[in-house]
Amino acid sequence: MSDVLVLVEHANGEVKKVSLELLAMAAKVGTPVAVALGPGADATAAALGQHGAKKVFVDSSDLYANEIVIPVVSALAKLVSDNSPAAVLIPSSSNGKEVAARLALACNSGVITDASDIAADGSVTQNIFGGATIVTAKVTTGTPIITVRVNSIAPIASGGSAEVVTFSVDHQPAKTTITNRVAVEKSGRPDLSEAEIVVSGGRGVASEDGFKTVIEPLADVLGAAVGASRAATDAGWYPHQFQVGQTGKTVSPALYFANGISGAIQHRAGMQTSKTVVVVNKDPEAPIFDLADFGVVGDLNTVLPDLTARIKGRK
Amino acid sequence: MKICVCVKQVPDSWAEKKLSASDKTLDRAAADRVVNELDEYAVEEALKIVEAGGGEVTILSVGPAEAADSVRKAISMGATAGIHVVDDAMHGSDAVATSLVIAQAVKDRGFDLIMFGSESTDARMSVVPAMVAARLGLPQMTFAKKVDISGNEISIQRVTDYGYDEVKSSLPAVVSVVEKINEPRYPSFKNIMAAKKAPMETVSLSDLGVAGSSVGLGAAWTKVEAFADRPAKAAGTKIEDDGSAAAKIEEFLVAQKFV
Numbered sequence: 276m277s278d279v280l281v282l283v284e285h286a287n288g289e290v291k292k293v294s295l296e297l298l299a300m301a302a303k304v305g306t307p308v309a310v311a312l313g314p315g316a317d318a319t320a321a322a323l324g325q326h327g328a329k330k331v332f333v334d335s336s337d338l339y340a341n342e343i344v345i346p347v348v349s350a351l352a353k354l355v356s357d358n359s360p361a362a363v364l365i366p367s368s369s370n371g372k373e374v375a376a377r378l379a380l381a382c383n384s385g386v387i388t389d390a391s392d393i394a395a396d397g398s399v400t401q402n403i404f405g406g407a408t409i410v411t412a413k414v415t416t417g418t419p420i421i422t423v424r425v426n427s428i429a430p431i432a433s434g435g436s437a438e439v440v441t442f443s444v445d446h447q448p449a450k451t452t453i454t455n456r457v458a459v460e461k462s463g464r465p466d467l468s469e470a471e472i473v474v475s476g477g478r479g480v481a482s483e484d485g486f487k488t489v490i491e492p493l494a495d496v497l498g499a500a501v502g503a504s505r506a507a508t509d510a511g512w513y514p515h516q517f518q519v520g521q522t523g524k525t526v527s528p529a530l531y532f533a534n535g536i537s538g539a540i541q542h543r544a545g546m547q548t549s550k551t552v553v554v555v556n557k558d559p560e561a562p563i564f565d566l567a568d569f570g571v572v573g574d575l576n577t578v579l580p581d582l583t584a585r586i587k588g589r590k
Numbered sequence: 591m592k593i594c595v596c597v598k599q600v601p602d603s604w605a606e607k608k609l610s611a612s613d614k615t616l617d618r619a620a621a622d623r624v625v626n627e628l629d630e631y632a633v634e635e636a637l638k639i640v641e642a643g644g645g646e647v648t649i650l651s652v653g654p655a656e657a658a659d660s661v662r663k664a665i666s667m668g669a670t671a672g673i674h675v676v677d678d679a680m681h682g683s684d685a686v687a688t689s690l691v692i693a694q695a696v697k698d699r700g701f702d703l704i705m706f707g708s709e710s711t712d713a714r715m716s717v718v719p720a721m722v723a724a725r726l727g728l729p730q731m732t733f734a735k736k737v738d739i740s741g742n743e744i745s746i747q748r749v750t751d752y753g754y755d756e757v758k759s760s761l762p763a764v765v766s767v768v769e770k771i772n773e774p775r776y777p778s779f780k781n782i783m784a785a786k787k788a789p790m791e792t793v794s795l796s797d798l799g800v801a802g803s804s805v806g807l808g809a810a811w812t813k814v815e816a817f818a819d820r821p822a823k824a825a826g827t828k829i830e831d832d833g834s835a836a837a838k839i840e841e842f843l844v845a846q847k848f849v
């Protein structure tokens with residue numbers, strides 16, 4: 276079987292869950308081979324091997340942390356030309372899509388973004404138009420470059436180990452310089468795009484205080500991430516990083532809990548592929564009810580605190 | 591400062607979008623055509639930059655004959671001129687081809703900035719700006735939520751999964767902006783009238799030295815094999831809160847093993 280390269284996302288060696296998902300996806304098409312770049316890359320091999328990587332290409336150079344996108348593209352382009360893999364899988368973040376874009380040009384290869392599945396023959400499933408249409412597509416030229424959405428497949432803990440191959444790349448002089456990295460405060464909650472459960476609030480939450488006193492406590496008893504509609508982030512009630520939708524994050528959790536959100540097409544675009552949807556909204560006509568597995572027509576200010584207390588009481 | 595803003599004409603994002611059954615490309619007749627909303631933020635940012643430091647803004651669009659309307663619409667926000675690349679051979683082009691055409695159309699025109707929205711609301715790939723930067727060999731300054739220009743240097747706040755990166759480069763540069771960057775203005779009556787008379791260049795592929803065979807559906811490096819509507823979701827349970835709603839949600843969550 277041919278190798279399938281997986282670009283690993285990690286924070287100083289701590290492997291992100293999406294990378295383990297991509298290894299599981301790669302195994303459907305060929306032999307999963309991971310590519311770990313930047314400071315800490317050498318610490319990723321154990322986790323990757325346990326989740327199916329047969330080999331890890333490692334380059335721990337600082338260069339990857341100093342310039343956006345391009346050094347990663349140069350490294351992947353070299354590995355593609357040296358190893359002729361069957362495909363390259365990249366996480367479908369905004370950064371990942373740009374890596375895929377430039378890699379496609381560098382390798383004269385077709386690129387498909389936002390895949391939710393890949394079949395053994397390389398056909399890719401995508402949910403387009405905000406999830407309303409399901410497409411299967413194929414790369415017809417070069418090495419398929421595919422960005423894969425988080426939560427599309429479960430990681431497989433196969434318990435193996437990966438051979439570590441260090442490599443280096445002749446990089447071009449940098450055109451951009453990263454002068455500072457600013458991280459928004461960590462909440463201690465699961466990462467929004469990776470979370471199994473997302474509790475979201477919209478204009479109906481009515482204030483920053485509403486997020487603190489009604490949405491966050493429910494999220495915390497469920498072990499969930501907090502999301503928000505654009506109306507809520509635009510109003511400044513919750514940080515933009517937590518916006519779900521077309522211009523925010525795309526999430527696909529096991530449970531999406533939408534509170535005080537009407538369900539505009541641009542919001543649905545970011546959550547339509549959630550497996551189970553629960554809705555609390557006081558307007559029985561709100562379009563979000565079309566997606567609901569369980570919908571309550573009611574006031575979130577009474578229903579949610581009651582629910583939070585009940586779940587707390589069970590523990 | 592000479593700025594080019596690339597805008598795409600797309601089906602209204604509020605409308606339902608469809609693929610055409612015959613060749614599996616976007617059915618452009620199925621919905622009203624509008625300027626990609628996310629490109630309006632790039633136009634606004636470009637106008638702010640020239641208002642502060644002088645210069646002019648040119649709008650560029652690659653698309654069918656009707657896309658000329660979108661160029662005028664974007665000009666009416668306050669831009670000076672337009673370029674419309676139109677050619678029947680373009681139908682069904684993928685991002686690889688579109689980026690080639692945009693790169694050929696903007697190069698050698700002396701632009702200091704080539705600006706984009708963060709994604710087109712129909713294709714949603716977010717790849718064209720990066721591809722254009724690669725083709726032109728210019729610094730890629732993308733997903734900006736803040737842009738500052740000082741002399742020959744540009745710095746941006748690039749939105750990331752964890753927050754943002756501060757990035758700087760020299761000019762000229764390729765920039766894409768996210769929708770948190772500003773609030774696009776409504777065209778004034780005066781600018782709507784001016785846009786009707788603004789100079790507009792209509793450019794064909796041969797004017798750009800791009801072979802028709804390197805663009806369009808036939809040249810695409812990817813192929814749509816099949817498509818279908820997402821199966822309608824089975825209607826869920828919907829209840830009116832009579833004081834017992836929390837208990838019923840709890841029951842549902844327990845039954846589904848979420849608690």
Ligand SMILES: Cc1cc2nc3c(=O)[nH]c(=O)nc-3n(C[C@H](O)[C@H](O)[C@H](O)COP(=O)(O)OP(=O)(O)OC[C@H]3O[C@@H](n4cnc5c(N)ncnc54)[C@H](O)[C@@H]3O)c2cc1C
Nearest residue numbers: 477478479504505506520521522523535536537557558575
């Ligand atoms: C280009 C573009 C991109 C966009 N991108 C996004 C995006 O990424 N994400 C996004 O979310 N939106 C996006 N939008 C905006 C989108 O169109 C909607 O405006 C937005 O989603 C509305 O947010 P909302 O549902 O919170 O507010 P509203 O539509 O105002 O709905 C509020 C809901 O709360 C309910 N409610 C009020 N009070 C209560 C209460 N006490 N208890 C229970 N229910 C209550 C109301 O019945 C109503 O249904 C985008 C728009 C455009 C044009």
Ligand SMILES: Nc1ncnc2c1ncn2[C@@H]1O[C@H](COP(=O)(O)O)[C@@H](O)[C@H]1O
Nearest residue numbers: 596597652706707709710715716717718
């Ligand atoms: N046909 C086009 N003409 C002009 N600009 C375009 C075109 N297609 C894409 N763009 C620009 O590229 C950005 C990203 O588009 P996409 O990669 O399709 O998501 C858009 O926001 C536009 O600024």
